[in-house]
Amino acid sequence: MAAPLSSSSEDDAFEPNPWQKQKRTASKRCKNSSKRCYMHLISVQKEAVQDFTQTRWDTYRTDLQRWLHLQGEGKEIAETFKHCVDINFDNIPEDAGFHATCYRRFIDKKRLVAAEKRVTQTPGEPGAADTDSVSTLSTSETPRKKLRSRTGLPVASAGHVLPVLCIICKKVDKYINVGGKRQKDTLSQATSLSAGLLQEAAEIKEDFSILLHIKDKDCVALEVRYHKTCYRDYTRFLSKTASKAEE
Structure with missing residues (x-):
C-alpha cells in the first residue's frame, strides 16, 4: 500500500514565514x-x-x-x-x-x-492698558503703546477706528506681481456694515482674529481696511459657492 503523500510542502507555501513577519x-x-x-x-x-x-x-x-x-x-x-x-x-x-x-x-x-x-475680556486682565488713556490718542497716527488684543490689532473702543493696516494679513504694505512687474497692493476701506463678504467668511472659518474686531459692529465706522488680494483670497470660497448656486 502506497504511503500517503505529504502535504508539508503545500502547508509551507501558505504558512507565513516567521522571519518575514518579525x-x-x-x-x-x-x-x-x-x-x-x-x-x-x-x-x-x-x-x-x-x-x-x-x-x-x-x-x-x-x-x-x-x-x-x-x-x-x-x-x-x-x-x-x-x-x-x-x-x-x-x-x-x-x-x-x-x-x-x-x-x-x-x-x-x-x-x-x-x-x-479670556482674550475678549482684555480690560479686566492684570496689566491691561487704561482704555481712557487710549481714547485720548490721535487716530491719525500709530502710537507706540496702545491697548492690543492678542490678534495683532489694537482693540477699537466705542467711537474709535482700527489702525491703518490690513485686517486679514495684519500688514500695511503688500506687493504683488502684475504682468511680471512688482506693484504695491493698496489698502481698500470697507463700504458696508459687514465689509462685504468678510464677516460671513470669518464666521464660517471661525477666525476670531477678525471676528473680535468686526462681529456685530459697523465696519464703515471702524474704517476696516484690507488689501484687495487678501480680501479676494479670503472670501473666494463664498464667491465660488454663489456662482454654483446661480448655475
Whole structure:
C-alpha cells in the first residue's frame, strides 16, 4: 500500500514565514519610533505615536491657527509648530505624529472657546492698558503703546477706528506681481456694515482674529481696511459657492 503523500510542502507555501513577519514588525516599530507628537504634553508618557490621517491633519492645522491668537499651553505648542498651518497633507513632515491624549486635549472645543473668551475680556486682565488713556490718542497716527488684543490689532473702543493696516494679513504694505512687474497692493476701506463678504467668511472659518474686531459692529465706522488680494483670497470660497448656486 502506497504511503500517503505529504502535504508539508503545500502547508509551507501558505504558512507565513516567521522571519518575514518579525522583519515587518521591526520595520513598523522603527518607522513609528522616528515620529514625534506635534502637540506633546509633558504629562503624557509611554503612549504610542500615531500617524495623521488627512482629516486629523486638517483639524490640527485649523486649531493650530486658532491657538496662535490665544494664551496658555496650546499657544506654546502652536508657536512651536506654526509652520504646519501652511502645509497640506500631501506634504506632511515625515516625523509628524500625535499621542491620542495630546490630540484630544489640543482640539478640545471647550478649552478653545474658554481661551477665546479670556482674550475678549482684555480690560479686566492684570496689566491691561487704561482704555481712557487710549481714547485720548490721535487716530491719525500709530502710537507706540496702545491697548492690543492678542490678534495683532489694537482693540477699537466705542467711537474709535482700527489702525491703518490690513485686517486679514495684519500688514500695511503688500506687493504683488502684475504682468511680471512688482506693484504695491493698496489698502481698500470697507463700504458696508459687514465689509462685504468678510464677516460671513470669518464666521464660517471661525477666525476670531477678525471676528473680535468686526462681529456685530459697523465696519464703515471702524474704517476696516484690507488689501484687495487678501480680501479676494479670503472670501473666494463664498464667491465660488454663489456662482454654483446661480448655475
